[in-house]
Amino acid sequence: MQNKFNAIYHDLADKIIHHIYPVGSYLPSETQLSELYGTSRETIRKALSELLTNGFIQKIRGKGSVVLNLQRFNFPVSGITSFKELNKSQHMNSSTEVLCIEDQHVPLENFDYQSATPLKATYVERLRKIDNEPIVLDRDYILKNIVPEISQTVAADSLYDYFENQLGLVISYATKTITVEHPTKEEAKLLELNEQQDIVVVRSQTYLEDTTLFQFTESIHRPDKFSFVDFARRQKIN
Structure with a gap:
C-alpha cells in the first residue's frame, strides 16, 4: 500500500x-x-x-x-532537501555540471564557525541548470573524517543518496543563513549575471543524528529565477 x-x-x-x-x-x-x-x-x-x-x-x-496556489521551483528554506529530490518533486528539467572535486580546508570565516584546528574536507563545486540555463552554484565541503572520498559519479548524481543509502549516515538537521551579496567575477560568469545583479547566498551547516557536524554548504542563487518559500501550518501550543 x-x-x-x-x-x-x-x-x-x-x-x-x-x-x-x-x-x-x-x-x-x-x-x-x-x-x-x-x-x-x-x-x-x-x-x-x-x-x-x-x-x-x-x-x-x-x-x-x-x-492551493503553488509556485514552481521554490527552494524550501527550513528543510533539508537535495537538488535531485527537488527536481523529482517539482518536475524540473534540470541537470548538474560538476566543476571541481578536490581536497581543501573549510573556509570557516565564510560560515562564522570557530575551530582550534583547520577542518579537512572534500570540496565539491557543482553548477545546477534548468532547461540548460544556469540557476544555482553549489559549493559543498564534506568533512573527510566522516566521508573520506567522493567520486565524480556520486557528485554528478546525489551526495545525499550516497551518504544515506550507501554509507548509512543519518542526516538530521541544519542551521542556515541567507544573505544578499555581490557576486565575484567567477560567480557572475558561471551564473550568467551582469555586473549590477546581486546573488542570494544560503550557507548551511548540516549535522548527523548524533549531532556530529559533517557538511558545510554555500548555495549561490540567481534571485531572478528562484524564490525562497516555506510552507507552514499553524500548531497550537497548550
Whole structure:
C-alpha cells in the first residue's frame, strides 16, 4: 500500500503542478478518487494527507480538498532537501555540471564557525541548470573524517543518496543563513549575471543524528529565477 499511496500522491501533485486541477478548484471526493485509482479510501486519505502536508491542498469541512496556489521551483528554506529530490518533486528539467572535486580546508570565516584546528574536507563545486540555463552554484565541503572520498559519479548524481543509502549516515538537521551579496567575477560568469545583479547566498551547516557536524554548504542563487518559500501550518501550543 506504501507504493500505491506514493504513486497516487505523485500523480495528483503532477496534475496540480500542470493545472489539470487548477488553483481554487476542488479535487474529486475521496470516494471518486478511490474509484478512479482502484484503491481503498484509506490509501486515498494517506495520499491527500501528503498533499496537505506539502502545501498542495487545504481541506475545507463539508466541501473537500481545494487546490492551493503553488509556485514552481521554490527552494524550501527550513528543510533539508537535495537538488535531485527537488527536481523529482517539482518536475524540473534540470541537470548538474560538476566543476571541481578536490581536497581543501573549510573556509570557516565564510560560515562564522570557530575551530582550534583547520577542518579537512572534500570540496565539491557543482553548477545546477534548468532547461540548460544556469540557476544555482553549489559549493559543498564534506568533512573527510566522516566521508573520506567522493567520486565524480556520486557528485554528478546525489551526495545525499550516497551518504544515506550507501554509507548509512543519518542526516538530521541544519542551521542556515541567507544573505544578499555581490557576486565575484567567477560567480557572475558561471551564473550568467551582469555586473549590477546581486546573488542570494544560503550557507548551511548540516549535522548527523548524533549531532556530529559533517557538511558545510554555500548555495549561490540567481534571485531572478528562484524564490525562497516555506510552507507552514499553524500548531497550537497548550
